Each structure stands twice: as C-alpha cells, then as structure tokens.
Amino acid sequence: MPVQRDEVMPIRSSEDVVRVRQMVRQWAVTLGFSLVDQTKIVTAASELARNTLGYGGGGEVQLEIVQKGIRSGLRLTFIDQGPGILDIELALKDGYTTGGGLGLGLSGAKRLSNEFEIFSRPGEGTRVSITRWK
Amino acid sequence: MERIPILKLGDFLLVTIQVDMHDQLVMTLQDDLTERIVKTQALGVLMDISSLEIVDSFIGRMIGNIAAMARVLDAETVVVGMQPAVAITLVELGLSLPGVRTALNVDSGMKLLRTMLDQKEMANASSAR
Numbered sequence: 001m002p003v004q005r006d007e008v009m010p011i012r013s014s015e016d017v018v019r020v021r022q023m024v025r026q027w028a029v030t031l032g033f034s035l036v037d038q039t040k041i042v043t044a045a046s047e048l049a050r051n052t053l054g055y056g057g058g059g060e061v062q063l064e065i066v067q068k069g070i071r072s073g074l075r076l077t078f079i080d081q082g083p084g085i086l087d088i089e090l091a092l093k094d095g096y097t098t099g100g101g102l103g104l105g106l107s108g109a110k111r112l113s114n115e116f117e118i119f120s121r122p123g124e125g126t127r128v129s130i131t132r133w134k
Numbered sequence: 135m136e137r138i139p140i141l142k143l144g145d146f147l148l149v150t151i152q153v154d155m156h157d158q159l160v161m162t163l164q165d166d167l168t169e170r171i172v173k174t175q176a177l178g179v180l181m182d183i184s185s186l187e188i189v190d191s192f193i194g195r196m197i198g199n200i201a202a203m204a205r206v207l208d209a210e211t212v213v214v215g216m217q218p219a220v221a222i223t224l225v226e227l228g229l230s231l232p233g234v235r236t237a238l239n240v241d242s243g244m245k246l247l248r249t250m251l252d253q254k255e256m257a258n259a260s261s262a263r
Contacts, residue, residue: 014156021154021188039188039219043227046190050157094228104191108227 004072006064011078017049020061027063027074031134041074041132044109048078048128051105055098056080056126066131073114073133078126085120092118138163140170146247147174147209148240150182160196167200171207178247179204182240184215194229201234210250211235214243 009020024045028038045061052059059080066075085091092110097103106128110116113130120126136159141148147170149163167179181197183189189197201211214237216224224231235250237243 014158018154018156025187036219036222039217039223040226043188043190043223046188046192047227050190050192102191102195102229104228108191108229111226111228112223 002067004065004067006062008060008062010058010060011049011052011080012058014050014053017046017053020049021046023063024074024076027065028132031065031072031074033074033132033134037132037134040112041076041130044112044130044132045076047105047109048076048130051128052078052080052126056082059125068133071133073131075115075129075131077129080127081125084122084124084126085118086122088118088120135162137166140166142170142174142176143180145177145251146244147171147176147179148182149179150185152185154187155193157192160193164196164200164203168203168207171204171209176209177251178209179211180240180243180247181211181213182215182243183213183220184217184239186217186220189216189220189224189229191227191229194224194227194231198231198234210247210254212237212243212246212250214238214240 009023010016011020021042025038025042028041049061057080062077064075066073090096092107094107095103109130114133115131117129138149138151197213204211212235216236235246237246
C-alpha cells in the first residue's frame, strides 16, 4: 500500500495523548473526512494512545496517509515496548480490563475503525494499527 | 495548576468545558465539582459539553462518575450540548451514559433541572405528611 506522508509522535504523558488527538484531527481534516469520520478516528486514537501510555508504559504513534486504488485513508500505528498482552482475544472483549477502566478502549477503537490489526506477545510489547478510509 | 471553572448560578453549578482535557484535568474536575457541591449545597449541576470535540471512554466514565457522585450528594446532573458526531461516536464506542440525564442546550437543561427538583420537593412534601 503506497504511503503518501508519514510522521511519528511520542506518547510519554497525558499531554502527549492530547497532542496525538489534535494531530490526528488535523490529518483527518486534510484528507477531507466528514465530521463524523473525523470524530471516530480521533476518538479511536485517544483510546489507543491512552493504552500505549497506561499499559505499555509509553511509546509512539506513526501517522500515515495511505492509498488503495483511488481511496485514501489514515492509518495509525501505536507501538510500545511494554509487558504485552497475554490473551488478545480476551483483551478485545467489551468490558474486559486489567487497568480499572471500562474495558472499551481496544474493542471500541476496533469498532470505530475500518481496519484493525494487533500484534502482541508477553514481554515483547504491543503494536496496534487502525485504518479509516475516506 | 490548570482547572476547569465551575460557576455558581443560584442553586445550580454550571461547568462549561472549553478545552481538550488531558486525563489529569478530567480527574481534577471530578474532585473540584464534588467539593463545590458540598460547599455550596448546590441542588443541581449543569455540564455544558458543546465545545467538546470528542468524548472517549475516559471522559465518558468521568461524566457518569460525576452524575453518580452528585446524586449521592443530593444533587441532580444534566449534561447539555453534546455534538451529534460525538453522540454517534460515543454509542459506537459502546458507551450510552446510563444514569446520565441529557438535554440539547443550556436552556432546556436548566428547565429539566428545575422540573427534576420540583418533583423531588413534591415527593419529599408528600412523604412528610
């Protein structure tokens, strides 16, 4: 998939989570996303950035504008070197949490995206990638 | 320290969230608001979120918490002004804010609060008889 533009942002503090939200919004506006689609990808980004910070102990996000045929999309990849996820299927269940939240972060982000990929192994960190097409 | 202002309007407290809140600010607001409810003996809380561009699960949980804490402190909460795109996203995310009363704008939120308080008073009066 050709990548037209990309940028990496650190996620080390809750202020960084806000900055990620704002940058994702800017990119979604540039791509011409509708207001609802902008809101969905920004909300998904907020959930995943908070996971990167809270569970992964910090990390980074890569923003990419990707092209598939005539469609363009926004792909966000969240990477951390934290403890990883033992049972991904369980982690994706609504209401499941190990952190005292609502357990909607991962499953909600998946629902708000068109494509969702997750790679994680205990001790090796987590990599979550979401794409929303225009 | 950065804070969300809480205004006293008669028996009510008005909170207008106008910034993109980081998580610590959300927690501070929750603490400040419960303190102010007790201090001012407010009967209602009106939370205007019309400037909020997203409500994620963390902010959604805070809104639910505030409503629950206020209720325990004998105050009613009405959340007003949610943007349509935010409402659509919130429900798809899996949050429907159970137990939180909402209204479209500050005016109708204020009316709803007054109606809720009138009903409460009537219920209290009839149980006292």
